[in-house]
Amino acid sequence: MREVYLDNSATTRPLPEVVEAMVKTLQDNYGNPSSLHNKGLEAEKILKEARQKIARRLAASPEEIIFTSGGTESNNLAIKGIAYQYQNRGRHLITTEVEHPSVLESFLALEEEGFEVTFLKADRYGRISLEDLRESITPETILVSIMHVNNELGTIHPLADIGKIIKERNPNTFFHSDCIQSFGKMLIQPARNLVDLVSISGHKIHGPKGIGALYKRKGVELRALQTGGGQENGYRCGTENVPGIAGLIPALDALPDYTEQNPCNQELDRLRKYFIKGLEKIDRKVIINSPEDGAPHILSVSFPGTRGEVLVHSLEAKGVFVSTGSACHSKSREKSHVLRSIGLPMEQIDGTIRVSFSTYNTIEELDYALEVLAEQLEIFF
Ligand SMILES: Cc1ncc(COP(=O)(O)O)c(C=O)c1O
Structure with a gap:
């Protein structure tokens, strides 16, 4: 049929070249990127290439990219990681009612732990009011998380305007955006738009499932959610999913380039x-x-x-x-x-x-x- x-x-659906890259990595480049020998170096090269390619798409530097197991983990790491790291500065957080459950549930968990969370309402088309956002930010606000593209409606939030409002109201407030639906479909410029953290996922761009990344602006700190062998600069411990990361490379290569024009x-x-x-x-x-x-x-x-x-x-x-x-x-x-x-x-x-x-x-x-x-x-x- x-x-x-x-x-x-x-x-x-993963592209044929994604599947090919994954199989080749499983069969040939099966080394652990942390190993000192050549098999480890081969695997490390794959990580390096994918990291560079993601960084280039976000006009970022490779050190600002943390590999995760996907969008859900990136969102959890950004939100809880910032909340725990900066809780001494303030305990107020802001998000919207129309986020993906991986964001909403992270905030609900933090609320249970005593953080105060403002859930901004959205209009008939899923847009939040920028005035409401402005008014919600206080000297206690440490994080605002607003998705770029809504996964159910396709509504686009204006990241540049939001970033500007947040930093005007409180320059110490971090801005995270779930860009899982927008990555690969439109231009994302975190540094330019004053976004400190961006979540992306491999399987929405014809890449593999179970792999994603978090962009974290240089200078922003995060409390790691899992500890261990120090991989990903300690922000996300655990041996990296090298076949998944290898599969990301052709998926990234196949994406169009976006510009302001x-x-x-x-x-x-x-x-x-x-x-x-x-x-x-x-x-x-x-x-x-x-x-x-x-x-x-x-x-x-x-x-x-x-x-x-x-x-x-x-x-x-x-x-x-x-x-x-x-x-x-x-x-x-x-x-x-x-x-x-x-x-x-x-x-x-x-x-x-x-x-x-x-x-x-x-x-x-x-x-x-x-x-x-x-x-x-x-x-x-
Ligand atoms: C907006 C949004 N955020 C997060 C996720 C979760 O991503 P993942 O499936 O990679 O965990 C999805 C997936 O449906 C999504 O659409």
């Missing part, structure tokens, strides 16, 4: 716009939840009166893969905290699917998905 994968925000992936934007046009031709009520100026690869769409889970499975039966709300919710009965937080009515939330694109999708695939979607809506609802 034909397979059209449109769940690229949940994860992406070309800050966003045009190809993805074209696919998303094409899909929206196709949805408009479907003869029933369709509500686009994503903002028009959102990320180019994420589209949240509701068909009131339908059930997202039923739709996901009926599309799957025809080889089309999408998700309900977000991946982390698709197996849970709980309604998406993001869609609830932006105030969507229950009927709309129930009938929501998320379609997310990759530059490897084709217009022909989208035509097929739209045809199947129209057909399944007719049959089931």
